[in-house]
Amino acid sequence: MKREAIREFFRRLHDANPNPQTELEYASPYQLLVAVVLSAQATDRSVNLATRKLFALAPTPEAMVSLGEEGIADCIKTIGLFRNKAKNTLALSRLLLEGHGGEVPAGREALEALPGVGRKTANVVLNTVFRQPAMAVDTHIFRLANRTGLAPGKDVLEVEKALLRRVPKDYLLDAHHWLILHGRYVCTARKPRCAECGVRDLCLFRDKTD
Structure with a gap:
């Protein structure tokens, strides 16, 4: 996709939704971090259902540590990999208290040092909380970037760059x-919904649906 088409692509997305937001529910940077960790291989809807219960009991790192691994697991047992996610949520909460005064750090290296936090999770937090120009490439963005010709790449890091x-x-x-x-x-x-797509004419996908 050529640069002038890319600018038009995003102009249209902006005009249709001037203030886009994550669909994950959170009330603090810490809660967003936990929600993104829990969202691996799970839908935002399923994570929101779990975190409504979890954050009511443990809205802060201190409260999460007090809740303990079994208490966390009981709240999030409806989402995939909940045992490992409970372990990571407890561990990252402890590390935030021990190394960052209970605050979510604003640096990639510090974020990726937390249990359960990889590059994609760090990018979401850096972009959403700290408004840094980071690009979290999930399966949706990877597919769209390649399908449309917006930013083709063989892996998520290549697409991100x-x-x-x-x-x-x-x-x-x-x-x-x-x-x-x-x-x-x-x-x-x-089955992409090409007939409803506002950027259809800019997209380079050959097999558009009606």
Whole structure:
């Protein structure tokens, strides 16, 4: 996709949704961090159902440590890999208290040193909480970037770097949210909803649906 088409692509996504937000529910940077950790291989809807109960009991790192691994697991048992996620949630909460005064750090290295936090999770937190130009590439964004010709790449890191290069700077801070929502609801995996797509004419996908 050419640069002028990319700018038009994001202009249209912006006009349709000027203030895109994550669909994960949270009331603090800490809660967003936990929610993103829990969202691995799970839907945002299933995570929200679990965290409503979890955050009511443990809204802070201190409260999470007091709740303990079994208490955490009991709250999140409806989502996949809940045992390992409970262990990581407890461990990262302890490390935040011990090393960061209970606050979520604003640096990639410090975030990725926390249990259960990989590059994608760190990117979500850096972008959503600290408004840094980070690009979290999930399965939706990876598919959309390759399918449309927006930022093709053979793996998520290649797509991430391509998006950071190609997305116009004035759209970069919100690009992650626009792309994930477009991939989740319009440019879907099995049968993209091309007839409802506002950027259809810019997309380079050859097998568009009616």
